[in-house]
Structure formats: structure tokens, C-alpha cells
Amino acid sequence: MCRPIYDYVLFRTQGCPVTVPQQEHEELPATLLTPAQAFDALYAFCSPALVRQTFLLTGRRExxxxxVERAFQLAWQRWPEVAVDRxxxxWVxxxxxxxxxxPWHRFRPRHRHPEAPVADPSDRALMAVLLKLPPPQxxxxxxxxxxxxxxxxxxxxxxxxxxxxxxxxxxARSAIAARLPDLAEPSCLHERLTSLAAAERLRAARPSAVRTGSERRARLxxxxxIAFTVALIGTTALTLRTAPTHYEPPIAPGAEVEGVPARVGRGALSEAEVSLREKLREETASGPERLVPLAD
Incomplete structure (x- = not known):
């Protein structure tokens, strides 16, 4: 499965400006590569140029x-699919x-501040024009x-x-030619893009670190x-446990009752009520009249 990748990495140069001398082709080993070796070969072949291309696309080095690291991590997770891709x-x-x-990168705190521009003034002008183009263009x-x-x-x-x-x-060519007339020719534009990408010394991570990060991310x-599935199962079980098993009709709304007299405040005591109150106050609180019933 990995032999086509091995041949591709060493012979095909589309998208990655790397050339391999003919004498190296003749000295290639005939042994098959393991998936990790094939991935490392593809990463070592394409990552340097791809980092520079992505810098031209975004204007941000980090x-x-x-x-590029995220793309290769995804490629390692789907390596059986990527290995047989044309x-x-x-793909990467x-x-x-x-x-x-x-577009979600704009909400990240570190992307709210511009990075240091490129050193050369002409490259800086070209980068400014590129970043003003719409992303599809x-x-x-x-x-x-x-x-x-x-x-x-x-x-x-x-x-x-x-x-x-x-x-x-x-x-896109018209927008660049309007700002930079010396780049109106496609050949000149190609040379300037290549030189601008080569001027930035951007290094990618080691392939082993990318593979390790991909496996760690996959485990996470x-x-x-699994945790979400367990929580969902527990919530479903709790819902089934506490849910009613029969139909409970809703409580009917209350009806207004008419003809009930309005509540009024208590008036003054009568003479009989006043004398009864005084009599009760004069009696002892622990008297037999209240606590001990009399036998008939």
C-alpha cells in the first residue's frame, strides 16, 4: 500500500518545488516502507514548501x-485513505x-494583533495586496x-x-496589476511569489511530533x-426513571366564587366579652378548672 506513496514522494513535484537528481532515483531501495516511514517521507518532502505557501495565503507565520501541522495530523488519522490517493x-x-x-481565526486573541511585516519593501507591498484580495481569489x-x-x-x-x-x-491579477504594474505579466508574478515565499525562513515541526500530536488528539x-455518550445514556436513564408512567390530567383552572361576603376587621368587644376576658386573665394558668376534668 505504501509503495505508491514512496514513488510519489520522490518523483512527483507538483505543488512542492523540490527536485531530486536522477542519480538518486537509481539508488532508491526496493524495500517497502512502513506507514510511518511513508508519512515521514511525504511530510519531509512537502511541509517546507507548504508552510511558505500558507504564509502567502494568510500573512501569519504561526x-x-x-x-500545515493540522493538515498532516488529519492525514495521519486518515492515512489508509491518503496513502492510496492519486x-x-x-490532499494535504x-x-x-x-x-x-x-473565518474562526479572527476571534482568537493572538490573531487580533498584526505580525511583523516582511523585511523587503517590495515584498511587503506585494503581501499587502495579496491580503486585501478575497480569500477565494x-x-x-x-x-x-x-x-x-x-x-x-x-x-x-x-x-x-x-x-x-x-x-x-x-x-486577482487585475487587482495586483492595478497596485503593482510591474507584476502585470504572469511570469513576473510567479517569480515574485516564489521569491517572496523563499525569503521567509519558516520551519515545520518534526514528523514524529506531528504523528504523536495526531494520535494524542485522536485519543482526546x-x-x-465516550464521556459524552455515557452522559447521554445516564441522562436518558434518569429521565426514564423519573418520568410518569401514566397520564395525569392537568388541574382545571379555578373558577370565581360569587356571593361570599368580604372580610372585615374585628370590631370593639362588647361588655360581656370584656368581663369574660378579665375573668380569664384573673384565673391561674395552672388551675384545675382547665387541666383536670371533673368526674361526674
Whole structure:
């Protein structure tokens, strides 16, 4: 299963500007690679260029590294699917771009402050123009003029039709040419994008750390799913235990009763009531008249 990945990583260069001399091709071992070795080879081949591409897409260095790591962590979780994919590098690149362009990053505290700009003034101007483009146009421009995909492949990766992809590309080129006239030619734009990406020294994490992080994240989500399932089962059991087993009709609303005299305050005591009260006060509290009944 991993032999196609091994051949792909060493021979295919689409999306990752890495070249392998011909003499190295002849010295390749004929042994099959384990899944971990094939993953490490794909990661070592594509991650450096992919981090720089994601930096051009977002303008943030930490987000670029994080996006690439998350994409490869997802690839390791789905490695049986990725290993037999026709374009594993494209699969990982699409996941990295999707994560990098997620609108939820704007709510993170560290993303509310801008990062340090690039050193070269011309590169800084190009980066400013790129970041002002809408995300779909920016992604299409980077894939077509930066990575070097053709129009159908760019449309397939961005999940858009070919006419829509062509329109996005033309609008992005027009916006860049309006701000930077010296980049009106696609060849010049490609060279500037390549030089801008190469100017940033961005390092990705080690492949073993990515695999470990992926496995740790998978265990965490598995435990969370188990805990949620147990809580759901317990809540359902408690509901079934305390729920009524028969129909209880609702209590009828009260009806207004008419003809009841209104409550009035107590008036003054009569002379007989006053004399009775005085007599009761004069009697001892523990007298036999009150506590001991008389026999007949």
C-alpha cells in the first residue's frame, strides 16, 4: 500500500518545488516502507514548501505552521485513505488551505494583533495586496500562479467550476496589476511569489511530533466522545426513571366564587366579652378548672 506513496514522494513535484537528481532515483531501495516511514517521507518532502505557501495565503507565520501541522495530523488519522490517493500532496494542501482560511481565526486573541511585516519593501507591498484580495481569489491565484497548477486542477481543489475559477484568477491579477504594474505579466508574478515565499525562513515541526500530536488528539476526541455518550445514556436513564408512567390530567383552572361576603376587621368587644376576658386573665394558668376534668 505504501509503495505508491514512496514513488510519489520522490518523483512527483507538483505543488512542492523540490527536485531530486536522477542519480538518486537509481539508488532508491526496493524495500517497502512502513506507514510511518511513508508519512515521514511525504511530510519531509512537502511541509517546507507548504508552510511558505500558507504564509502567502494568510500573512501569519504561526498560523501557517499550525495549518500545515493540522493538515498532516488529519492525514495521519486518515492515512489508509491518503496513502492510496492519486495526489497525496494535493490532499494535504487542500486541508491546510481550508484550515488557514477558516473565518474562526479572527476571534482568537493572538490573531487580533498584526505580525511583523516582511523585511523587503517590495515584498511587503506585494503581501499587502495579496491580503486585501478575497480569500477565494487569493487561493486561486496562489494555486495557479504560485504552485503552478493548471486551471482544471485549480478548479477541482477549490471546489469551483472552471469558469468561476478563471474569473477569480483574472480579478486577482487585475487587482495586483492595478497596485503593482510591474507584476502585470504572469511570469513576473510567479517569480515574485516564489521569491517572496523563499525569503521567509519558516520551519515545520518534526514528523514524529506531528504523528504523536495526531494520535494524542485522536485519543482526546475518542475519550470526549465516550464521556459524552455515557452522559447521554445516564441522562436518558434518569429521565426514564423519573418520568410518569401514566397520564395525569392537568388541574382545571379555578373558577370565581360569587356571593361570599368580604372580610372585615374585628370590631370593639362588647361588655360581656370584656368581663369574660378579665375573668380569664384573673384565673391561674395552672388551675384545675382547665387541666383536670371533673368526674361526674
Amino acid at each position: 498560523l501557517a505552521r499550525e495549518s 495526489d497525496p500532496a494535493g 494542501r487542500a486541508m491546510a488551505y481550508e484550515y488557514a482560511l477558516s 487569493r487561493r486561486t491565484l496562489l494555486l495557479y500562479d504560485g504552485v503552478g497548477l493548471d486551471l482544471p486542477e485549480t478548479a477541482a481543489e477549490t471546489e469551483a467550476s472552471t469558469p468561476v475559477t478563471a474569473s477569480r484568477l483574472l480579478h 476526541w475518542t475519550r470526549a466522545a
